[in-house]
Amino acid sequence: MAARTDKATDQDLVADLLLARRGQAFYNRALKQAGDKELDDPSLVPGWSRRRLIAQVALNARDMALLADDAENGSSTLVTSEARVNSEAAFASTLPPQSLRNLSEHAAVHLSVAWRDLRDDRWSLAVQRDNDAVTLKAMVWLRAREVWLRALDLNTGLSFSSLPRQFVSRILSDLSEDSVLTAQVRQDPTIMSCLDVQSVSADEGAHQRQRSAYELAKWASGRGVFTGSNGRVLSERRLWV
Secondary structure, X not given: OXXXXXXXXXXXXXXXXXXXXXXXXXXXXXXXXXXXXXXOOXXXXXXXXXXXXXXXXXXXXXXXXHHHHHHHOOOOOEEEOHHHHHHHHHHHOOXXXXXXXXXXXXXXXXXXXXXXXXXXXXOOOEEEEOOEEEEHHHHHHHHHHHHXXXXXXXXXXXXXXXXXXXXXXXXXXXXXXXXXXXXHHHOOHHHHHHHOHHHHOOOOOOHHHHHHHHHHHHHHOOOOOEEOOOOOEEOOOOOOO
């Protein structure tokens, strides 16, 4: 029997699906590095233990999978709530270690299968999430961002430099469209050169630009500081947490 493949044909979506699945594998490896007795240790998210973070990532996957299932079954009314997911994650974080790991694994598989089986015409459906509306297609990137960054937040020793250039480029692409960036920041040539996604290529002589691009992406994700060409230090950036 031939393996079942994604029904999606949009190439941008296909790329994001691959990035999300690669991120899930990266996250899974980070999770395996934390022993059961270490799950109560702090993560890098203020106020969250590792087990709280694991529950959050798992239920984020389950929520997205259920939305995709509803869309595939013909529903045109897709609603979710970040507050509800947070509440359920707080409860799930009390599960025994193996149960928590099982939840993480099963939710990720469910999401991957739900995405695989979702018809092309369903990806454009909008999900109402609290006060925002986002399409199922856009949620794939949100999940990719979740798993790559939460792998670092698990606090098992991974660094931002472990992230692939494709992911960093995607963050910088989003940042270039961010209205929060002030005119003063946009005038900084170091920042603006980093926002060019080609700046994270592996071309010879691009090492410094690549390092600056990674530092800028780290700042944009709320996980570091960035110093522009004028010496101005940008800190306390919490674009995504």
